[in-house]
Amino acid sequence: MKNLKIPFIILLTVITFQMNAQSYKNFKVAIYCRAYEVEKMADLNWLTTAWDEISKGVHVDKIYLETHRDLLIVPDETLEKAKQFFKDKGIEVGGGITYTIDESNNFQTFCYTNPEDRKKVQEIAEHTAKHFDFFILDDFFLQAANAICVLPPKVIKAGPTFALI
Numbered sequence: 403m404k405n406l407k408i409p410f411i412i413l414l415t416v417i418t419f420q421m422n423a424q425s426y427k428n429f430k431v432a433i434y435c436r437a438y439e440v441e442k443m444a445d446l447n448w449l450t451t452a453w454d455e456i457s458k459g460v461h462v463d464k465i466y467l468e469t470h471r472d473l474l475i476v477p478d479e480t481l482e483k484a485k486q487f488f489k490d491k492g493i494e495v496g497g498g499i500t501y502t503i504d505e506s507n508n509f510q511t512f513c514y515t516n517p518e519d520r521k522k523v524q525e526i527a528e529h530t531a532k533h534f535d536f537f538i539l540d541d542f543f544l545q546a547a548n549a550i551c552v553l554p555p556k557v558i559k560a561g562p563t564f565a566l567i
Contacts, residue, residue: 425461432464434498434538437471443484444477453487466498466538469530472505481533497530497537 433456435443443449456462465488469476481497488495501523504510512519530537 425463430463431460432466433462434466435468437468437474437476437500440467440476440484441474441480444480446487449484449487462493464494464496466496468498468500469533470526471500472502475526475529485533495534497534498540499526499530499537500540501526
């Protein structure tokens, strides 16, 4: 039995390596990187080490690089460096946005009825769009719990209505 143990481990290692080196047949894998981690991607040593660890375990087809979270806006240079890193590996790259102001404050988001907040939201979207052909919004975008922040009492009773177009 001991004689079979080593060849079995070697075979398992080879099979695992071959599985991870190829894309999957019935689905594609996408990962989402928060702005905190994307900001660290300015350091290519950090990025390479993190990517090596991730790609050992799973084949990734697409990656979303978040450009904003908790008022942290990832610099242009960092986004371009990270984007090129992944494109060089044949990975499709898109952007992502989380419209939070302060997650530690009950996931405080922007107030879409406040003109200053809407201006900031637009700036973040434009910052993201200049780097990526497509981007997705984190689900906090739809959290309208704090939308009553600047609504007059008459509107609060009726309830705010938002449309995505």
